[in-house]
Amino acid sequence: PRNAARTAAGVVELAGVDVRELAEQYGTPLFVMDEQDFRARCREHAEAFGDPTLVHYASKAFLSVQIAKWVAEEGLSIDVCSGGELAIALRANFPAERIALHGNNKSVPELIAAVEAGVGGIVVDSYHEIARLDQIARERGVVQPVLIRVTVGVEAHTHEFIATAHEDQKFGFSLSSGDAAEAVRRVLKASGLKLVGLHSHIGSQIFDASGFEVAARRVIGLLADVRREHGEIDSLTTVDLGGGLGIAYTPDDDPPPPAELARQLHNIVQKECEHNGLGMPRIAVEPGRAIVGPGTVTVYEVGTIKDVELDGGARRRYVSVDGGMSDNIRTALYDAVYDCKLVSRAAEPEARAVLCRVVGKHCEAGDIVVRDCWLPDDLAPGDLVAIAATGAYCYSMASGYNRLPRPALAAVTDGEARLLLRRETEDDLFRLEV
Numbered sequence: 001p002r003n004a005a006r007t008a009a010g011v012v013e014l015a016g017v018d019v020r021e022l023a024e025q026y027g028t029p030l031f032v033m034d035e036q037d038f039r040a041r042c043r044e045h046a047e048a049f050g051d052p053t054l055v056h057y058a059s060k061a062f063l064s065v066q067i068a069k070w071v072a073e074e075g076l077s078i079d080v081c082s083g084g085e086l087a088i089a090l091r092a093n094f095p096a097e098r099i100a101l102h103g104n105n106k107s108v109p110e111l112i113a114a115v116e117a118g119v120g121g122i123v124v125d126s127y128h129e130i131a132r133l134d135q136i137a138r139e140r141g142v143v144q145p146v147l148i149r150v151t152v153g154v155e156a157h158t159h160e161f162i163a164t165a166h167e168d169q170k171f172g173f174s175l176s177s178g179d180a181a182e183a184v185r186r187v188l189k190a191s192g193l194k195l196v197g198l199h200s201h202i203g204s205q206i207f208d209a210s211g212f213e214v215a216a217r218r219v220i221g222l223l224a225d226v227r228r229e230h231g232e233i234d235s236l237t238t239v240d241l242g243g244g245l246g247i248a249y250t251p252d253d254d255p256p257p258p259a260e261l262a263r264q265l266h267n268i269v270q271k272e273c274e275h276n277g278l279g280m281p282r283i284a285v286e287p288g289r290a291i292v293g294p295g296t297v298t299v300y301e302v303g304t305i306k307d308v309e310l311d312g313g314a315r316r317r318y319v320s321v322d323g324g325m326s327d328n329i330r331t332a333l334y335d336a337v338y339d340c341k342l343v344s345r346a347a348e349p350e351a352r353a354v355l356c357r358v359v360g361k362h363c364e365a366g367d368i369v370v371r372d373c374w375l376p377d378d379l380a381p382g383d384l385v386a387i388a389a390t391g392a393y394c395y396s397m398a399s400g401y402n403r404l405p406r407p408a409l410a411a412v413t414d415g416e417a418r419l420l421l422r423r424e425t426e427d428d429l430f431r432l433e434v
């Protein structure tokens with residue numbers, strides 16, 4: 001977070017709040033989110049893209065009612081991809097016209113909920129869905145604005161599980177096979193639907209804009225084809241290029257700022273539009289990680305420490321913390337790289353740094369939170385450690401594995417902390433039992 005600092009005694013303060021007090025008050029593991037950091041990143045994106053409503057916060061990265069209120073207050077739009085995310089946005093009184101619904105298999109009740117709420121966009125992802133949504137809209141006497149999700153055939157340079165624009169995967173209508181053009185025909189024929197945009201999302205945690213450029217070029221190519229086949233479509237104003245801008249997880253990472261991405265996208269879209277004799281569309285994006293990721297840390301308490309001898313005589317120190325893969329599955333799932341720091345005090349002056357592996361408390365050997373990091377050799381049970389940049393896809397992908405309670409999540413701002421989500425309790429475990 002931008003507002004993190006260490007006191008003279010080496011204690012970390014987040015937005016002016018002592019991390020030890022946070023742990024005392026709310027327990028550990030604890031997610032601590034810097035509200036001003038979150039809001040500043042919303043504004044940075046809004047400025048970069050010239051209009052806050054063109055920036056859709058991808059709520060799958062992290063969502064709670066309070067977060068949806070912050071996003072609404074900052075004037076952004078929001079992307080939801082399930083009935084649950086939609087319900088949370090609506091509970092926050094998020095303006096429906098600034099909500100877009102995604103998903104490759106939205107259920108009929110989800111589509112109905114979105115149409116009845118009057119969401120500003122539904123991103124259609126299959127022929128079945130086009131027919132289904134058309135019927136739902138017509139039955140209600142409304143015309144639903146839709147975008148068509150296009151698979152542009154880009155190989156994004158990121159982990160396989162989070163790359164989404166190569167042909168062989170579940171999302172979107174393929175451009176090269178002609179499915180995307182056929183989807184346009186079907187939407188234009190459907191009296192319950194109004195085509196407002198074309199959408200592409202190439203993947204996540206991307207540092208190199210070239211993938212976005214190829215995607216933009218191909219989407220504009222489709223726009224030109226549509227214009228040739230159908231003439232000018234007044235409602236078709238938007239090209240949404242999805243999310244995916246990467247963030248720094250360790251000091252070695254150097255992601256491009258949103259303004260640079262915005263400038264590159266603008267330039268390439270402009271060039272392609274001029275080339276094809278098209279007017280400039282509105283360029284929308286859907287950042288999740290780049291808004292919520294950097295400003296949150298997870299605070300854990302160290303429980304046990306163990307040295308293990310490796311082949312060749314080297315040793316590895318295992319530092320066990322009180323959470324693990326249930327609050328951060330990213331290391332186990334994507335080989336994600338994080339760093340870990342002692343935050344509740346300074347290390348002793350004579351302490352050496354030792355190579356450590358930070359592991360959780362789950363009954364699974366793959367329950368690794370940080371594969372390799374340097375921690376002082378005086379690290380002891382009871383110390384607090386923190387992992388930076390855990391705001392995106394950690395809480396939102398949290399599970400109850402081994403029946404661990406989901407951690408609490410607190411927001412800090414100007415020296416004050418408040419709980420956004422309380423820790424699960426043992427009673428919560430029994431809530432669903434019949």
Ligand code: LLP
Pocket residue numbers: 058060061079102162201203204205242243244245286287288289290330334392393
């Ligand atoms: N738009 C669409 C259509 C998406 O599918 C996604 C992410 C986003 C926007 C937001 O992408 P972002 O700006 O946050 O990269 N669980 C994985 C990431 C999966 C992303 C899924 N879709 C992770 O922890 O890295």
